[in-house]
Amino acid sequence: MDDTTKRQLQWNAEKIRLHALEGIYGAASGHPGGSLSIADLLSYLYFYKMKVDPKNPKDPNRDRFVLSKGHCAPALYGALALKGYFPEEACKTLRKIDSFLQGHPDMKGTPGVDMSTGSLGQGISAACGMALNAKLDGLAYRVYAILGDGELEEGEVWEAAMFAAHYKLDNFTAMVDFNGLQIDGKITDVMSPCPIDKKFEGFGFHVIQINGHDFVQIDKAFAEAEQTKGKPTVIICHNIKGKGVSFMENEAGWHGNAPSREQYEQAVSEIQARIKCLEVAE
Ligand SMILES: Cc1ncc(C[n+]2csc(CCOP(=O)(O)OP(=O)(O)O)c2C)c(N)n1
Numbered sequence: 503m504d505d506t507t508k509r510q511l512q513w514n515a516e517k518i519r520l521h522a523l524e525g526i527y528g529a530a531s532g533h534p535g536g537s538l539s540i541a542d543l544l545s546y547l548y549f550y551k552m553k554v555d556p557k558n559p560k561d562p563n564r565d566r567f568v569l570s571k572g573h574c575a576p577a578l579y580g581a582l583a584l585k586g587y588f589p590e591e592a593c594k595t596l597r598k599i600d601s602f603l604q605g606h607p608d609m610k611g612t613p614g615v616d617m618s619t620g621s622l623g624q625g626i627s628a629a630c631g632m633a634l635n636a637k638l639d640g641l642a643y644r645v646y647a648i649l650g651d652g653e654l655e656e657g658e659v660w661e662a663a664m665f666a667a668h669y670k671l672d673n674f675t676a677m678v679d680f681n682g683l684q685i686d687g688k689i690t691d692v693m694s695p696c697p698i699d700k701k702f703e704g705f706g707f708h709v710i711q712i713n714g715h716d717f718v719q720i721d722k723a724f725a726e727a728e729q730t731k732g733k734p735t736v737i738i739c740h741n742i743k744g745k746g747v748s749f750m751e752n753e754a755g756w757h758g759n760a761p762s763r764e765q766y767e768q769a770v771s772e773i774q775a776r777i778k779c780l781e782v783a784e
């Protein structure tokens with residue numbers, strides 16, 4: 503990946519962060535920590551990897567994305583708006599009465615959303631069904647899903663994993679946002695899903711581990727996933743919850759709390775400063 507592409511993806515990730523926070527601040531509710539931690543992955547998927555067209559959101563041949571950790575919808579909405587599925591201004595209407603941007607993704611109301619999610623564990627199951635459909639119908643699309651590391655505590659995740667390996671879903675790539683925290687604190691204190699790599703390996707996955715904020719590593723991992731035949735791939739992304747806002751990073755308290763006005767302004771100024779640097783470097 504060349505430097506210009508990398509900067510463009512970083513720029514999009516920062517804009518996703520801004521849109522996520524503006525929605526959460528406006529709603530005075532939502533999930534900033536986990537939204538910020540997947541902004542880089544969403545930027546890569548929507549602005550580099552996935553074959554999708556906002557003008558034709560229901561194209562049967564489009565790649566599919568499922569946000570299995572649906573509480574991080576504000577980041578997904580940021581990516582979809584930037585991609586052109588709906589106006590960026592709409593991000594401010596998150597969780598408002600009559601808005602099409604609910605607190606969790608709604609495939610019937612929001613253009614570009616492939617699966618309604620929010621009940622943890624269910625998204626990956628639907629994603630595997632989509633991947634099997636591609637195999638049965640001889641379609642070339644690929645399916646991507648992002649799961650939380652706390653979400654791995656749900657038993658349904660492992661039923662889906664068993665299914666994906668059994669049906670040799672090599673067109674399916676799961677990403678685990680391994681940020682070490684869930685709603686109540688450290689995943690290792692609440693109910694440890696570790697070792698995550700060995701578990702997925704045991705369930706028949708090809709396992710890759712990366713820093714999920716590094717676009718070069720992300721790109722290499724996806725190339726490896728595409729070359730892996732006969733089994734699904736999981737990319738375990740060593741991420742930082744709250745990434746990109748100094749006082750939110752690695753703090754479980756920012757799982758599901760909205761910032762005050764002062765905190766919001768501080769967060770925006772940190773992100774805007776990085777956006778400015780990226781624009782100067784262009
Ligand atoms: C089935 C189910 N149980 C509980 C919840 C409530 N809940 C929302 S987020 C969350 C913690 C998820 O942690 P993790 O997957 O690590 O998310 P992240 O750190 O990426 O925000 C919980 C328990 C839910 N959405 N679904």
Ligand SMILES: [Mg+2]
Pocket residue numbers: 650651652679680681682683684743
């Ligand atoms: Mg987590």
